[in-house]
Amino acid sequence: MYYEKKELKKGITIHQINTNKFKTNLFSVFLAIPLERENVTKNALIAAVLRRGTQNLKSQDEISKKLEEMYGASFDCGIEKTGDNHILKFYLESISEEFLPEKEELSKKCLQILFDIILNPLIENDGFKEEYIESEKRNLKQIIESKIDNKRIYSLERCIEEMFKDSPYGLYKYGYVEDLEKINAKDLYKYYKELISRCKIDIFASGTIENLDIYKIIEENEQIAKLKERTPEYIVNKQKAEKINEKEERIVEEHLNVGQGNLVLGLKVNDDKENGKYIASVYNAILGGGANSKLFQNVREKESLAYTAGSNYKRQKDAIFIRCGIEIDKYEKALNTIKVQLTDMKEGKFSEEDINNAKQLINSSIKSINSEQDTEITYYYGQELSEQFVRIEEYMKKIEEVSKNDIEHLANSTFIDTIYFLRN
Amino acid sequence: MNILESKKIKEKAYLEKLDNGMTVIIIPKPNLDKKYIIWGTHFGSIDNRFIMPKTGEEVFIPDGVAHFLEHKMFEQPNGTNSLDTLMALGLDANAYTTNDHTAYLFECTDNFYEGLDELMDYVQHPYFTDENVEKEKGIIAQEIKMYDDEPGWRLYMNAMDCMYKENPIKIDIAGSVESINKITPDVLYKCYNTFYNPSNMIMAVCGDFKPEELLQEIKKRLIPKEEQGKITRIYPEKEMTINKPYKEDKMEVSIPLFAIGYKDIEGMDNEKDIVKKHIAIEILLNMIIGKSSENYKKLYEAGELLAEPDLDYEFSKEYAHVVISGKSKNPQVIKNAVENTVEEFKNKGLNEEHFDRIRKKVYGDYVVEYNSVGNIARMFLADNIKGINSFDYIEEFNSVTKKYTEEILKNVFKSENMILSVINCK
Numbered sequence: 001m002y003y004e005k006k007e008l009k010k011g012i013t014i015h016q017i018n019t020n021k022f023k024t025n026l027f028s029v030f031l032a033i034p035l036e037r038e039n040v041t042k043n044a045l046i047a048a049v050l051r052r053g054t055q056n057l058k059s060q061d062e063i064s065k066k067l068e069e070m071y072g073a074s075f076d077c078g079i080e081k082t083g084d085n086h087i088l089k090f091y092l093e094s095i096s097e098e099f100l101p102e103k104e105e106l107s108k109k110c111l112q113i114l115f116d117i118i119l120n121p122l123i124e125n126d127g128f129k130e131e132y133i134e135s136e137k138r139n140l141k142q143i144i145e146s147k148i149d150n151k152r153i154y155s156l157e158r159c160i161e162e163m164f165k166d167s168p169y170g171l172y173k174y175g176y177v178e179d180l181e182k183i184n185a186k187d188l189y190k191y192y193k194e195l196i197s198r199c200k201i202d203i204f205a206s207g208t209i210e211n212l213d214i215y216k217i218i219e220e221n222e223q224i225a226k227l228k229e230r231t232p233e234y235i236v237n238k239q240k241a242e243k244i245n246e247k248e249e250r251i252v253e254e255h256l257n258v259g260q261g262n263l264v265l266g267l268k269v270n271d272d273k274e275n276g277k278y279i280a281s282v283y284n285a286i287l288g289g290g291a292n293s294k295l296f297q298n299v300r301e302k303e304s305l306a307y308t309a310g311s312n313y314k315r316q317k318d319a320i321f322i323r324c325g326i327e328i329d330k331y332e333k334a335l336n337t338i339k340v341q342l343t344d345m346k347e348g349k350f351s352e353e354d355i356n357n358a359k360q361l362i363n364s365s366i367k368s369i370n371s372e373q374d375t376e377i378t379y380y381y382g383q384e385l386s387e388q389f390v391r392i393e394e395y396m397k398k399i400e401e402v403s404k405n406d407i408e409h410l411a412n413s414t415f416i417d418t419i420y421f422l423r424n
Numbered sequence: 425m426n427i428l429e430s431k432k433i434k435e436k437a438y439l440e441k442l443d444n445g446m447t448v449i450i451i452p453k454p455n456l457d458k459k460y461i462i463w464g465t466h467f468g469s470i471d472n473r474f475i476m477p478k479t480g481e482e483v484f485i486p487d488g489v490a491h492f493l494e495h496k497m498f499e500q501p502n503g504t505n506s507l508d509t510l511m512a513l514g515l516d517a518n519a520y521t522t523n524d525h526t527a528y529l530f531e532c533t534d535n536f537y538e539g540l541d542e543l544m545d546y547v548q549h550p551y552f553t554d555e556n557v558e559k560e561k562g563i564i565a566q567e568i569k570m571y572d573d574e575p576g577w578r579l580y581m582n583a584m585d586c587m588y589k590e591n592p593i594k595i596d597i598a599g600s601v602e603s604i605n606k607i608t609p610d611v612l613y614k615c616y617n618t619f620y621n622p623s624n625m626i627m628a629v630c631g632d633f634k635p636e637e638l639l640q641e642i643k644k645r646l647i648p649k650e651e652q653g654k655i656t657r658i659y660p661e662k663e664m665t666i667n668k669p670y671k672e673d674k675m676e677v678s679i680p681l682f683a684i685g686y687k688d689i690e691g692m693d694n695e696k697d698i699v700k701k702h703i704a705i706e707i708l709l710n711m712i713i714g715k716s717s718e719n720y721k722k723l724y725e726a727g728e729l730l731a732e733p734d735l736d737y738e739f740s741k742e743y744a745h746v747v748i749s750g751k752s753k754n755p756q757v758i759k760n761a762v763e764n765t766v767e768e769f770k771n772k773g774l775n776e777e778h779f780d781r782i783r784k785k786v787y788g789d790y791v792v793e794y795n796s797v798g799n800i801a802r803m804f805l806a807d808n809i810k811g812i813n814s815f816d817y818i819e820e821f822n823s824v825t826k827k828y829t830e831e832i833l834k835n836v837f838k839s840e841n842m843i844l845s846v847i848n849c850k
Contacts, residue, residue, distance in 0.1 A: 020455060021455055021456055022795050023433065023791050023792065023794050023795055024791075024792055024795060059721075060715075060721070060724070061716055061720075061721045064715045064716035065716045065781060067785075068716055068781045068782060068784060068785040069781055069784060070784075071784050071785070071787060071788035071791075072784060072785030072786065072787065072788025072789050072792075073788070074788075093792070094788075095788055095791050095792070099432070099433055099434075099791055131725075135724070135725060135727060138727050139727070139730050142678065142679055142730055142751075143730070145678040145679070146677075146678040146679060146751070147678075148676065148677070148678055149575060149677045149678055149679075150574070151573050151574075152570070256676055257675075257676045257850060258573050258676070259569045259572050259573050260566065260569040260570055260572070260573050290511045291505070291507040291508050291510075291511045291517070292507075292508040292511050292512055297508075300563055301505070301563075304559050304560075304561075304562030304563050305562070305566070306563070306566050307563050307564070307566040307567035307570055308566075308570065325566055325569070325570050326566065327565075327566065327569075353512070356512075357511065357512040357514075360512065360513065360514030361511060361514060363514065364514035364515070364516070364532060364533055364534065365516070367457060367533040367534070368457060368458045368531075368533050370457065371456055371457055371458035371533075371796070371797070372795075372796065373795070
């Protein structure tokens, strides 16, 4: 396996991951732009409209047919928040050429289609096709409204929204219904051209690509050749947490027709130490990382209060989210049990064994990054956005170096920001 | 060991039936760091009535026992929990229960043999007490309530209710809060002693291994167990019709959910052709309402569908059905579109070019399955329980002709066996 990156033009980077572990080649393009209320809805709509048709393949149906002929190559696109950036993601996966029943230049075709979808959309009267805009607006409206359908995800989203109320990260990645109505085909196309000329572009190719001159294929692509160099405006994900003052915790309760209560606690990690992100990872793993974490052991196994109990660390935002599904009338008891765990962390009531378990958990997932194509791409893209290159070995070493003192120190500068409870 | 091979995708599987009756399948992946092991027993939520081979006693158990047993297997007499022990080794461990099997697994990069010690130790040593069984009821009750709030799960269970009258596939895998309250250590031991006999178990491992060496390591860790006779499972008689064509529920959702089902009465009756049949059904489903179908195009443009529906064919010896599920404000419109297309395909035959294109796509989908060690091991386990060699999906692919697929269309997609389950907005 080797990883190599090369700048094609300023602001446009090609990343190659040559690996023979998979039956497929995966190509992806990421467009990054700062999260802004004004543009979130437009960005989400653009991702949806682009997959509807290109100048060459004028409808979704033509695109699908083309991909099916290519042994079920699959296209996917999505929209995500990474730190304070909004990322439009496009993927195309196809079988490696060696597993095809007949010889074919699949990779080149794949890249052509992928770039066509992103950079050569179907345009009519100097705007996106009216019909596509209208149906994608309808669809996006439905997607925004369906946030409520999965109560566990909804609860987490709501807690994030409350906790980051006045900052970009609190924005919903799919945007807002009230903004949708104002968008029309012409204006959106104008904004799209601006987006393409301003955003940070990263192109990834992963698979058995050794014998293909990927760089050349990309460079010579007609759509890529048209792109101009740029100074991308994306927000670099910082290595250190920002020091902020502890506030009083805020409690948000919401009522819906549910049988189970969903409790989410948003924690702010307030430690600006060098290597703070690695310390926070270990802290989070001890607190709620897996089956031997404090939350799982106490909230679930000891008190039998929940089936799901754990926590997640959002590295780019220095935040930890504790989540459990509980009996609605056990709210107080569950909250107290969670708080006891947080206090125990502060008082250093965890053993060397707990620390080692946590490190093992993190490092074994780091080690298996290269066993999945999209995970590997996500890892390198994360590094790209933080403008720092940390090899997998180095990452694991930094985790190993975290000490009990470090964790205790971090525990004492971590506090509850928001308590969100979804109940009936 | 027996070697199965797929030349098309350059993969091999080594298979051994041990003296104690257990099946071991090893799929070597020489250049991957990740390893995955799964140990399953042919005991799922539908096995709720059976005769214990040793005593001849007929046992009828409460709903949710297989799943409850899965939770309780991790508990050890010395107070430790094997899930913790495995996680402490840096392994990603888990377990799950389906309609027809229960499986214990872990995934790792290092410490594989330490993990194997623990896995094979805990699965062979049950420890159930009144106290630890009681404690689990609170946890599982929350798991049941989590599923109760999930519209997709309710939709699926209602679809099963439409298709079957008595079949135990209708039972929620986790049971209900009432039924799990009836579970005792005695029931758990009876089920354990019957279904966790090696002759009823299969182990599948995928990763960088030398098959013969690994097989010896597995054998070393097996505890000798007395041979037991065949387990007689008692299921209700086969039902030749559906239960009801329509069921509706209301939940807090933003848009209705639909599941369209075709009950496949014949199911696995013609066992040796099941892989071919499965492939043909997947091709048909994609042709009827897949991403490039006329139907999807029209329904998407009309705003009736937001994304391509999930397409699935589920089968065992006891049940078989097709399920098409998704979201739409007009579930009835989707159902009609599916039904009309099926009739049109029956009358006019399948379009050659469309059929060929979808065949390529479905073939590609099968190849992609071989990207992950977890997928591979789970697939070999689940298929083996049904008596299937997973490579057949690749190797038999070319024998699925248009003519054969048209026959399957006529046999499986019958209007009188069609159902619709809907979750409406509150």
